[in-house]
Amino acid sequence: MDTNDLQKCIHHRFEQVKLLETALTHSSYANEQEGDGDNERLEFLGDAVLELCISEEGYKRFPCAPEGQLTRIRSELVKEKSLAGLAHELELHKYIRLGKGEELQGGRERDALLADTFEAVMGAVFLDGGFEIAKETVLRIFSSKWPEKAMLPEAKDYKSRLQEVAQERFRDRPVYVLAGTTGPEHEKVFEVKATLPTGKAFHGSGTSVKRAEQDAARQALEYLTK
Template identity: 45%
Template sequence: MINETFNIEHLEKKLNIIFNSKDLLLEALTHSSYINQHKENNHNERLEFLGDSVLQICISEYLYKNYPDKSEGELTRLRSLIVCENSLYEISISLELGKYLRMSKGEELTGGRDRISILADSVEAVIAAIYLDKGIEKAKKFIISNFRDIIGRAINNQIILDYKTRLQEVIQQKGETLISYKLLRFEGPPHRRKFYTEVVIDNTVRGEGSGYSKKESEQNAAKDALDNLEVIYE
């Protein structure tokens, strides 16, 4: 049996925050699958909702104050790079949140502790728990401290949203291995040629995408596949 009190205290040290309400942090670490096997009503989805908003406003304020030369469009683009699932996943790995999560045995056996979406959502839930327990300033300090490196990479154009790698990770978690990209057609003049690609997973078309290079069309096909597979893999 997991010693949850010990886990909470251990995580508090990693977060550098001592919670007034341990139950609030525990809720942030509780996946919806867990309550189906235990007599509890609260899981972390509502906290995820709140944490997303807290994260958005804190990153928006930081960019606004620290980069006065950036236009509204540039700030929006930077925020989208910083506040994305890949970034949240990266933070969750650095904090090792996966080993603190409460989830059903079935979810755990199917790779739940390593699933990108679950780990990313848990970061938002923890941010909300910090905000509710300690207030906006403490939440802001936590966010900027943990996202500082990601913010720097976004400013320096070092973040690439690699949907192909992400899709590969997702299908490997489910034991599927056969993935391929097929160029369907291209159209337009040589200087402005548009490519259309489909992605096939285990002999089934899972997504389609287009772009003005083969690489872009494959990335968009992978993104479409991830969107289409959400119900299957979540």
């Protein structure tokens, strides 16, 4: 796989190119190619890297913004649709390795798949270059995406709203855990359990982990705001 143009676009030259190749490998491809690993572990890592980098930058950019506004800003920047848009700008869709079924189902253009791949690539950058390099890469990619002011419309993101309510009521955050998956590879449904600080749990489902989390958060939010 020739990723030279992609590395130039990301502005990071990989010492371990295999990391980037793994980040671009969807599970549907790995399942068809014996010995090839998929990008799900790197996606998990990249999600955490993004959250920390964006949180720190938001904290510095908007010194007077309260936690709730910083949470909404971060949520807007790293939501699935935003990350999918960044993936398109970097032309990640040209490099993703997909299984035949996923390819035929139009996976290369699915927001969830593109967002997951973007996160995986950021995870690969972190492992290859360390946190400071990863932060430089993330902030460069997001440089034009920040709002001019901290004020944003009220978020429609259930996870962000639930976090604000939980922080206010319990001084703690809800916890999300992947409970399982069902269905064939190209139509996989994810099950997520969201647990409030009180121990009350809610189960959500969706075509991606993020959508399942949003569904669980919606149920928890409706329960808390009755």
